[in-house]
Amino acid sequence: FDAWAQLPISREEYLKQLIELQKLHFPAVKPLPGTEKLLRDLAGARTGSSNSEGEKLNLALATSSHLQTFELKTGHLKEFMSCFPPRRRVLGDDVRIAAGRGKPAPDIYLLALKTVNDGLAPGEKEIVPEECLVFEDSVPGVEAGRRAGMRVVWVPHPGLREEYRGKEKDVLAGRTGEGEGDLHQVGEVDDGWAEHLETLEDFPYEKYGIVV
Numbered sequence: 001f002d003a004w005a006q007l008p009i010s011r012e013e014y015l016k017q018l019i020e021l022q023k024l025h026f027p028a029v030k031p032l033p034g035t036e037k038l039l040r041d042l043a044g045a046r047t048g049s050s051n052s053e054g055e056k057l058n059l060a061l062a063t064s065s066h067l068q069t070f071e072l073k074t075g076h077l078k079e080f081m082s083c084f085p086p087r088r089r090v091l092g093d094d095v096r097i098a099a100g101r102g103k104p105a106p107d108i109y110l111l112a113l114k115t116v117n118d119g120l121a122p123g124e125k126e127i128v129p130e131e132c133l134v135f136e137d138s139v140p141g142v143e144a145g146r147r148a149g150m151r152v153v154w155v156p157h158p159g160l161r162e163e164y165r166g167k168e169k170d171v172l173a174g175r176t177g178e179g180e181g182d183l184h185q186v187g188e189v190d191d192g193w194a195e196h197l198e199t200l201e202d203f204p205y206e207k208y209g210i211v212v
Contacts, residue, residue, distance in 0.1 A: 026072035032137070032155065034200035036080060041205070041212040043083040054211055058120075058127065059083055060112040062134075064103050064141070066093040088115045104140040104178040106148035106185070113148075133208055135200070139164065139171055139178055142194065146174030147185040151208075152194040161198075168196055 007014055039059075048054025061084040063070060070091055074081050090112045092102055101107040110129070117126050134145035134152045139160070145152040154172060156164070170176050172194035174186035187193050197203075205212050 022069060022072055026069070027076055029073055031077070031080060032200055034203065038200050038203050039080065039083050041203075042210070045205070045210050045212045047209055048211060055125075057210065058088075058116045060088040060090070060116050062090045062108045062112040064092040064108070064138075067091055085119075087119060088112065090115065103138070104143035104147065104174070106144050109134060109145055109148040109150060139176055142171055143174035143176065143178045143186060146172075146187045146194060154194060154196045155198070155200055156196075161196075172196060 009017075042057055042059060045057045046054035047057065061081075065073060090097075090108055092108075094108075094111070096111055097107050109132070113127060113129060113132060120126065129149035130151075132148075132150040134141070134148075134150050136142045136145060136152055136154050137156050137160070139156075142152050142154050152172070152174075164171055164176075167176065169189045172187070173189045173191065174194075175189070
């Protein structure tokens, strides 16, 4: 990173300034448009169709943010984050994730799924990766979700969206070369297992078999 960035300051000074900026700005961050309604809807949603009872959805959080950064970002959003039970929150510095196995490796999403399955009531059917839907804003996160065998919705920041213009299909397939590993772990272009949305407003629940 240092050689690529060619920063005019030392790595130590860069990290110091980065932390200061995070402390200044993170406590004022706001959810992406549509996110609050989406989470409220999903927290009470079920699978299936409007004509069937279906099964309750289970939510989990898988973020690359470490605990200190996560608390800075979300300390003022406790009600917003309450739909994720603490036992179903997997952070980037979770000791259960091996060193070097963060996104784009699939481990964080597979661990998040394990936290859901571990909390199921007796008799409830275990959830498999193919039944999971990942919401991501990052490119490594999309690859992590695809390599975990899950469906992915990519909602990038406009700046990131512009950076990958023309490469969207590779992003959605998890084939941008963000991580190492066997290519059979990622998806295929246009396989229907990932899509790009400009916003989470008016999310198409029916498309994913979700009843709110």
